[in-house]
Each structure stands twice: as C-alpha cells, then as structure tokens.
Amino acid sequence: MSIRERLSGNEAVAYAMKQINPDVMGAFPITPSTEIPQYFAQYVANGEVDTEFVTVESEHSSMSTCIGAAAAGARAITATSSCGLALMWELLYVASSSRLPITLALVTRALTGPININNDHSDAMGARDAGWIQLFAENNQEAYDNYIQAMPISENPDVRLPIMTCQDGFITSHAVENIELEETDFVRSFVGEYQPENYLLKHENPLAVGPYGISPYYMEAKKAQAEAMKRAKKVILEVGKKFGDATGRYYGFFESYRMEDADTAVVLIGSSAGTARAAVDALRAQGRRVGMLKVRVFRPFPFDEIAQALSGCKAVAILDKAESFSAAGGPLFAETRSAMYDLENRPKAVNYVYGLGGRDFRVEDCTRIFDELDNIVETGETGEVYRHIGQRE
C-alpha cells in the first residue's frame, strides 16, 4: 500500500535512503551539499539506520570514501550539488572505471561564474562523459522512485556502473508537494541485499581495485565500460517495469506525453517538463497537435528509441538547461538531433537554452516555442537552430 505524504524532493530522497539502509554514506556536511545528508544524519543519530556515516572535509573525499567502501564490498552512497559535484570530478571517473556501483543523489544546480546557487543542469551535464548512469526526475515522486530503482540498475552484474539520480535544485529539492511513499518492507525487498561477486576484502578471492592501466590494457577497460553502459539499457527497462508492476508507476527511458499524432513537440529534462505538460494540455484543448517528450535517462542515451518517438513530428524543439558553449547548441540537442539523423523523414530541429541559474521557465515560454515550431512547419525554414529563451538582450 502506498502512503500519502507531502515532502520536499530532498526529504523524499533522504527517506528512500533510510528505507534502503545502505552500508556507508560519505558526505560533506555543509554547503554546497544538500539537505539530504542533513536529514539522513538525523536517521543515523536516531538509530533508525545502521549506516556508517562518514563526514569528510570535501566532496573529493566524500566520493573517495564511497570508492573505498564500494571497493571493500559495501553499498555506498553520497549526495551533492553544483560545485560539490565539480570537486568530485576526478573521482567520478575512478568510480566508474573501477566498476563500483555507487549511488549519488544529485540536486542539479548551476556552476558558479557568476556566483549562483539556483537550478540548472550544468553540473550533471558536465559529468555526462564520466561513465555514470544518469536518471532525471520531474518532481519529488520521481526523485523518490528513481532512487529506489537506482541500486537494482547499477548493481546488476551485467552493468556494475555508478549511478546518479538527479532532481532539480530548489524547484524540486526544496518544494513541498504530495507524494506516494512505499512501505519500507517493499523498498528493502525491491532493492535487495548488495552481494558483489568480487571485492577487495573477499578473502577467498580478493579483487585488485584501481591498478595502473598501461596502454595495452587501458582501451580494453574503456571498451568494457562502454559495453556495460549499453547493457544498462535493458536493465533500466526491466527495473522500471518491475517497479511499475508493484506500484502502478511505470518508468522507461523517457515519457511521451500526448505524442500520438503530434506535429510538433518539445524535448526536455526535469521539472520544466511539468510546466510543458500544462502548455501541451492548453494547446491540445485548442485543437493543436502538440506533444512533449521528457527524457528520464540521459546516460545511457536512448538513441534509437528517442528517434522513433519523434519520427512522426514535423518540427521539434530540444530544450537544454545547460550551456555547453559549443557555439552550436546544448548537450541534449546535440544528442537528440544526432539520433534523428538516420530517420527517413526527419523532423526539423531547433535548440532552446533555457532556465540557466534559476531563470524561471513559464507555461507562456513553452507556448511561444510551440508557436515558433508552427512557424517552422508553415514556412519550411528552420532559421537559426541555436537559440536562447527567457533572457534579456
């Protein structure tokens, strides 16, 4: 039975952590970390979990703690945000190349310059090539549900990759909304015990972790990581289906919202998908054939599936909450547009960079994008593909 509650995104993820009761949490206990370790520390202090809670002097060390713990055979977690993730950078690659299924709860926020604490996806998108699985949530419910699915995905023997579950800073992390929580017994049995086949301290068959990878071996290790990321796709779908069968809330690579017969569509990630949903509903009520595709899984990128989902559209707008300074568009745009390249009648595609540093994205903004897509369909002219929305000129 689900439990009706109201929680912020941070509270929801901390509660999932409590229900799972992992072995080790490495956490930098102050800003730029999130409220997640703060709430979790209360569970530790109250004896509600028996997790070894390691407070460290930096995010570099919190990821190092997780790597050490995971290498030793423990289930290790951490949580961070923004420049905290940036400080972990070096270790993100160590975790993924060592094939350690660490779970990181990321609250996505801008990277500084100018100084800013608000939401965008700069941190997560910056880490997109680090070899981590990345799941994104639209709201507190999805942040909670994704967290419960994270370990069954990342710890699967066919995968063994670290995983990042991402929710939007403040918009989701600090907003209180209704949520359906699951019983702890269900969560524990769904997530299961972590039983790695090999680990550093396994006395009958100890595993070497973090050796030097000389040139004759390095590339094989990387190819193995790449293959694991491909295999993760199947596991993500299996876990999402199993979770849905138990809770009624099904998860795939992305959500197609009113995409059947849609002429135009927006493609985006995170909390603004909820805002786009309202825009789609309003325009559908006027008889306009519009839809929305919300990307949940960015790594591995569901290349063929996204292309297929968009194949019936005439024009699509891909929205990026991160600026990658390619001078040609953001990361979601680059990959989505590339995915559509092999379609026979590929839709026209434009990019909108939006919502940087907490800039609000409104229903009206999304409606304007649909108007501009209609214009592209009518004229057949795409015009400038790399656009920004919401900023003053």
Added chain:
Amino acid sequence: MENTVEIRWHGRGGQGAKTACLLLADAAFSSGKYVQGFPEYGPERMGAPITAYNRISDTRCTVHSNIYDPDYVVVVDESLIASVDVTKGLNPEGAIIVNTPRTPAEIRAELGGYTGRVCTIDARRISEEVLGNNFPNTPMLAAAVKVSGVVEPEQFIANMEASFRHKFATKPQVVAGNMTVLTQSMQEVQVG
C-alpha cells in the same frame, strides 16, 4: 490552472514567511488537497525581501514556475509595500492580506488602485501579546486561511495542533500559545 488557488507570500528574511508557506501547504494537504509550497531562493540574509508561493488544488498541479497571477497575496512586513509591487498580477476577485496596525482603507490608499479585497491584521501585536515576541508568521497563516478559505477553519485548527506538536517537538510549551494566536487571528482579521 483551473481550480488551483495560487498564493504569493512577501516577507523579509527571518520573519518566517517560508515557514508559514510550508505550514499552509501542510494544512491544505491534511484536508485532502494537492499542494505545492516553495520559496524563491537567492542569497538570503536577515531583513532582505523574500518571496514564497503556494498552489493548492484538487488535482496535482504540474506547473513548476513561479506564480505571476496569484489569487491571494500575503504581506508579512508592511514596509515592503513601499519597495515591492505586492499587488502585481493579483486577481481582483482575490485579496491581499497585510500585517499592519492600520485599517484596510489606509492600506488600500497605498496599493496603487487594487480593486479587490484588502485585509489587515495586527500580527505583531497579537504575537507579542500572546507569545511575548514578534513572530508574525502564525497570525498571517491564520489570516490567509480565513480570507482564502482554502481550508475549512475548524479542520485547519485541528490540523495545525498536530503540525505544531511536530514542529515544536523540542519545545511543546509554545504549542498552546500558537494555537491561541491562530484562533485570535482568525477572529481579528479585518476585511475592507
């Protein structure tokens, strides 16, 4: 969004506007509603203007932007009227609720022609009389519930007792005072 009541809170850092916003979400949730309660974050410091928002409805509201056309505005610090356009976008069918010892007519004169209801409550005096200190957010919460009607008053009072017991778990002696503040504020709010 249809059937969604949208509320905007204006306060100053340290006055508890965010807490009041989250308590209102709590109260509405307990009465069976779908709620959103969220502050607008920035480089907070004591005394700086802050804004917080509520959406309350019978179905889940998926919009995650700020609120630009609220049905109700709650002003926790009346000095903000001089520096913030507090009635911006405010629904003329709705109301503004201001913490002030002055009358609704006096406040209306400063609101740039807002035609909806103007409500006042002397949150500071009530708080100081009952709690011995200036905590304006509890009276403002009560006034917001009374004026907006988003929660039935009796249900609200019953729910808040539980919320306060949870919130003040380490200092239960303040629960009774806060409950008195709630009921007194619901009686004293003036609608003009």
